[in-house]
Amino acid sequence: MSTHLLHHRLPWALCLAGLIALGGCKSDPETAKAAAAPADDGGSASLSVELVKPQARALQRRLVASGAIAAQEEMLLGVELSGVRVAEVLVDVGENVRKGQVLLRLDTRTLASDQRQADAAVAEAEAALAVAQRNNQRMGALREKGLISARDADEMWGAATQATARLASAKAQREAVALRLSFAELRAPDDGAISRRDVQPGQVVSSGAELLRLIRQSRLEWRGNLPEAELIRVEEGTSVIVNSPDGSQAQARVRRIATAVDSASRTGVVYASLADPGKLRAGMFAQGELLLGETPALLLPLAAVVQRDGHSYVFRVGEQQRVTRQRVEIGRVDGSQIEIVSGLAADQAVVARGAGFLSEGDRVRIVPAQSGTAAP
Template sequence: MKDVSSSVVLVQARASKLGLVLPAALTLALLAGCGGSSGEAAAAASAAVPTETKPALTVTVTRPQSAQLAGGLLANGNVMAWQEAIIGAEVNGLRLAAVHVNVGDKVSRGDELARFASEIPYAAALQAQANYENAKSEADRVRALGEEGIYSRSQLTQIYTAEKVAKAQWEAAQVTLAATRVLAPDDGVISARNATVGAVESTGNELFRMVRQGRMEWRAEVTPAEIGRVKIGQQVEVTTVSGLQVQGQVRAIAPTADPQTRNILVYVDLPRNEALKANTFARGIFTLPASAALTVPAQSVVLRDGHSYVFVVDGQSRVSQRKVEVGRRVGERVELLQGLTPLEAVAVQGAGFLNEGDVVKVVQ
């Protein structure tokens, strides 16, 4: 076998002097014809014919683009009633004769929400009026006769005081009679009802709650490190758990932080919308001034194990997995804060199926 190999080498050397290159197949034939084994021929064929790696996937690629993106500060919070009025009983020991509204009803200022039985207050008002008229008549008679010489100073004081007391009692009885009608203090929506027909209420008992003017607000929780980026009048896009998106505006910023969470409340006025429900969770984005950013299509960013990656495609169509930090997202483009340079190409379509070291076919 050593002589056979020497003969093949001699033939290749003479061909080289003449400027010829023996085909690989011819070299194999010489080896086989000189008594080489089939295993040796196969080994020589594998060494002589190079293997070609097939592409794992067909992908499209792109390079990062610079763009001016509007900034945004993300925060969580709750949708709450702007002001919730508590409407209570102003009379004591009276029976509720009628209730006119229920939860969800819209009311206007001055509408009658409920009414207490008024027989007792009405009778008390009539009695007070009679007492006042009697005291006033006596006082008028004394004033007509003249104050000097007939009555002593103490008698005059007693008569005039009785008149004033009787008048005050009459006015109080009128107020009590008027309080038997429970009226809406403002326009709004009834949010809670505790009033029940036939119940005997005490002064101060809560009968209804009302969202004043139907207004809602979003109370966002912002960390002390980010509160400096929030300003009065700033625009906010609020998204509720139901997917409803509304545009709000910052009305006020709390002067102190919550002692438990250490976050600062930001009060955002929301437009009137019946789909907004108080005491529900919502996310919001505070609009910040636009700034330069390096962006790639959102499709090129792959989330794995809680981290964001892109697949960089080199000149030999081989990909490498690169960990990146993402920032703002506008439409179908995502900001890359670090991990990629503007000159590198990344896989877009098909990026989610790639792995480190894959060879790909790039198409336009």
């Protein structure tokens, strides 16, 4: 091959080699990036983080307990007559009633007959008394004239006295019959709501048997069970938030605290009156929060605290932007924040988010708090 031909083909060969090298670089971008990345003796930052300091503010002290909804005062209603048939029941479960309202009536036919007999006995006694009194007056006049003996006059006076006593007895019997007749109507002893009905028309009832139940004044209460250590922290008048099964809340206030605890469970009961029960009903089971007042606290976001090995930790950023794990004691949770009881000072900043991705000694990059959430 001549020297002239060699010099003519050499530029084309160099161009072809350059194209092949360029194509190889384009097909492996990761290799190119790795080759172009500068060496870092300390290692690159694995996570961009924000720092946050504990927030000092007042936090409500709460005790959470479960308990039953019950009537504050429930009255068991019955009649004072035995062997009498129920004529009609005028109320049903859930109805609100007023004091003195008739709730049920008994069959009064037998009692009405007794009432008529008592009236007749009183009339008969009144007539007998009138006759005895007139005879006694006549005998008194004759005795003054000496026309009858003292013995006859005394007998006539005694007859008038007996007639007076018989009339009083007849009236007392009539009043007893009238009282029994009044028992034929069961009336509400106070305002309230009917919570139970165990009687039907036609039923023969007995004295003292429970026929109806009345929640007096329709007042309900929450009865929360608390361990003895927490029971002593509650005082009368403490506010309570009772959570309904549908998610709504009702306000209550502690009116009474049990004076003794159960010897087996070591728990006691607090009785909290519900101002407006809403959808709560007697017999329901609900959770309540007792508000014991506000106290100062240090709060961190929940995402800043991690649980490992059964303990709570936060991460602080030290030299060369490496994180150090620091153990803390946590307390109450308030929404998206948690109380730090001990282990962290108010001026110490910690990683706000992404702490769950960190380990002791990891290097991080700190970004301003307003930059948004840190991402690994």
